[in-house]
Amino acid sequence: MAGRRALKAVLIDLSGTLHIEDTAVPGAQEALSRLRQASVAVKFVTNTTKESRRNLLERLQRLNFDLQEKEIFTSLSAARSLLEQKQHRPLLLVEDGALEDFTGIDTSEPNAVVVGLAPDHFNYQTLNTAFRMILDGAPLIAIHKARYYKRKDGLALGPGPFVTGLEYATDRKATVVGKPEETFFAQALSDLGCSPSEAVMIGDDARDDVGGAQSAGMLGILVRTGKYRDGDEGKIDPPPHLTCDSFPDAVEHILQNLL
Amino acid sequence: MRSGLSAMADTGWPGCARSLKGVILDLCGVLYDSGEGDGVAIRGSIEAVRRLKESDLQLRFCTNETQATREKFVAKLQRLGFDICVSEVFPPAPAAVAVLKERGLRPHLLVHDGLLPEFDSVDKTSPNCVIVGDAAENFSYQNLNEAFRVLIGLEKPVLFSLGQGRYYKETDGLKLDVGVYMKALEYACDLKAEVIGKPSPTFFQTVLNDMGLQPHEALMIGDDLLNDVGGAQHCGMRGVQVRTGKYRPSDEKHPTVTADGTVDDLAQAVELILNQRRN
Numbered sequence: 001m002a003g004r005r006a007l008k009a010v011l012i013d014l015s016g017t018l019h020i021e022d023t024a025v026p027g028a029q030e031a032l033s034r035l036r037q038a039s040v041a042v043k044f045v046t047n048t049t050k051e052s053r054r055n056l057l058e059r060l061q062r063l064n065f066d067l068q069e070k071e072i073f074t075s076l077s078a079a080r081s082l083l084e085q086k087q088h089r090p091l092l093l094v095e096d097g098a099l100e101d102f103t104g105i106d107t108s109e110p111n112a113v114v115v116g117l118a119p120d121h122f123n124y125q126t127l128n129t130a131f132r133m134i135l136d137g138a139p140l141i142a143i144h145k146a147r148y149y150k151r152k153d154g155l156a157l158g159p160g161p162f163v164t165g166l167e168y169a170t171d172r173k174a175t176v177v178g179k180p181e182e183t184f185f186a187q188a189l190s191d192l193g194c195s196p197s198e199a200v201m202i203g204d205d206a207r208d209d210v211g212g213a214q215s216a217g218m219l220g221i222l223v224r225t226g227k228y229r230d231g232d233e234g235k236i237d238p239p240p241h242l243t244c245d246s247f248p249d250a251v252e253h254i255l256q257n258l259l
Numbered sequence: 260m261r262s263g264l265s266a267m268a269d270t271g272w273p274g275c276a277r278s279l280k281g282v283i284l285d286l287c288g289v290l291y292d293s294g295e296g297d298g299v300a301i302r303g304s305i306e307a308v309r310r311l312k313e314s315d316l317q318l319r320f321c322t323n324e325t326q327a328t329r330e331k332f333v334a335k336l337q338r339l340g341f342d343i344c345v346s347e348v349f350p351p352a353p354a355a356v357a358v359l360k361e362r363g364l365r366p367h368l369l370v371h372d373g374l375l376p377e378f379d380s381v382d383k384t385s386p387n388c389v390i391v392g393d394a395a396e397n398f399s400y401q402n403l404n405e406a407f408r409v410l411i412g413l414e415k416p417v418l419f420s421l422g423q424g425r426y427y428k429e430t431d432g433l434k435l436d437v438g439v440y441m442k443a444l445e446y447a448c449d450l451k452a453e454v455i456g457k458p459s460p461t462f463f464q465t466v467l468n469d470m471g472l473q474p475h476e477a478l479m480i481g482d483d484l485l486n487d488v489g490g491a492q493h494c495g496m497r498g499v500q501v502r503t504g505k506y507r508p509s510d511e512k513h514p515t516v517t518a519d520g521t522v523d524d525l526a527q528a529v530e531l532i533l534n535q536r537r538n
Contacts, residue, residue, distance in 0.1 A: 119400040120400075122400040122403075123398075123399055123400065124395060124396050124397075124398045124399070124435070127398075127435060128432075128433075128434055128435055131426070131433070131435055131439075132432065132433060135433070147446060147447045147448075147449070148407070148411070148447055154408060155407070155408065155411060156404055157400070157403060157404050157407050157443075157447055158447075160446055160447065161403075161407075161442075161443035161444065161446045161447040162443060164442050164443055164445075164446040165435070165439040165440060165442050165443040165446075166439070167442075168425060168438060168439055168442040169425045169426055169435055169436075169438075169439045170425075171425075
């Protein structure tokens with residue numbers, strides 16, 4: 001077995017890993033407490049685009065998870081900083097609940113299109129508007145390109161399919177700011193003072209969580225909750241460092257093997 | 260090098276018109292622009308079709324029209340003044356029905372309401388495939404999600420796309436076409452769709468068979484560089500692009516497809532063709 005890595009940070013996905021909608025994964029709260037007792041930094045990274053950081057924090061606290069707002073890093077945070085950098089005025093195709101994270105950004109006479117998870121906006125009319133803007137030169141920014149996610153009533157299309165469709169329609173490429181982009185993971189670790197090789201990611205999405213993290217130089221642990229489907233671990237190369245039943249098992253593995 | 264009198268070496272446009280035996284026309288963007296009501300005939304196109312019919316060239320219409328049945332949209336074109344009949348027109352839906360029957364498939368349909376009658380004879384219970392057409396307003400998140408769920412729930416998912424166009428022109432601007440939603444579902448389900456309609460070579464071959472012609476004896480005229488012109492060239496036909504419909508100036512500098520010729524509109528194309536054949 002390879003020598004132990006000096007683990008300094010653990011990145012934890014939220015939806016599908018710590019909770020599914022308004023239900024916590026059994027034993028997750030306690031597992032998080034155990035993890036915090038070890039000397040590792042913890043960050044909660046998510047592509048969730050429907051909710052602001054404040055909303056996420058409130059929901060997790062209602063489910064008895066112990067965390068602070070500054071430990072949450074979302075792809076919305078990543079998108080906002082890109083908009084500020086380039087001084088774009090965005091057409092925001094994001095859920096109402098997420099708009100809060102864009103307060104202060106000028107959205108008049110938009111010259112960029114930002115696509116998040118926004119079923120209400122993915123209608124024919126709005127997509128046509130976005131399409132014509134992009135064709136005329138507006139950059140397309142994708143908060144992430146998840147294929148689908150798990151809702152209480154089954155699987156549902158994520159923003160990825162719509163971004164792909166717009167890319168095809170306009171023959172342009174979107175700038176993706178969320179998982180599994182390497183910059184997302186690098187940005188998430190930047191204020192923790194550690195390199196990717198000193199960090200591990202735990203998530204339920206083989207490609208976006210584990211694959212993305214491993215491409216960025218981290219270890220990846222795949223959990224069989226949330227959107228996980230049988231055989232997902234075989235869909236990425238290299239395969240996950242570990243595939244286990246749920247978050248508490250992942251924490252157990254870290255405490256016993258990686259510290 | 261060309262010999263003085265023989266026209267054998269004339270392979271370029273418009274010289275190639277001399278050895279043509281048939282012309283295949285796209286409909287939307289060549290004959291007419293769609294929009295409110297019946298849409299609008301493109302200037303000179305009605306006369307151009309009439310002139311082609313009076314010539315010794317065979318004529319067919321090859322379209323990816325999937326918002327209405329053959330009977331309905333041919334009737335619309337007749338109302339606009341075009342001399343055209345159902346047997347001359349080749350749209351994707353009938354070809355799709357044939358494929359379903361051949362392969363014993365039952366479809367979940369994500370298509371325009373106007374196209375549904377084309378599938379009346381088809382068993383749609385317990386779908387084992389999805390067909391996506393130019394559904395326009397029916398491309399709601401909910402409908403797409405339904406189609407996605409059918410596919411993701413199948414052990415062997417099969418997705419048919421009636422064409423793969425990126426956009427088309429209506430009187431009030433450019434609009435997203437079926438190809439965009441095909442790509443969306445391909446991405447979501449990690450599969451590849453089978454295209455029925457232009458630019459599928461099988462589709463063009465059906466038209467050529469009906470005309471009894473070899474590819475090099477036919478010319479395709481369309482507004483879509485990739486699906487009309489590129490698709491036709493891929494089969495061995497010549498392809499000419501018109502500057503009406505969804506044409507954009509950047510089409511004339513495309514990295515992979517170069518039209519054999521680019522003309523202002525169908526009227527100009529037909530003028531050039533018939534001039535060549537007069538001499």
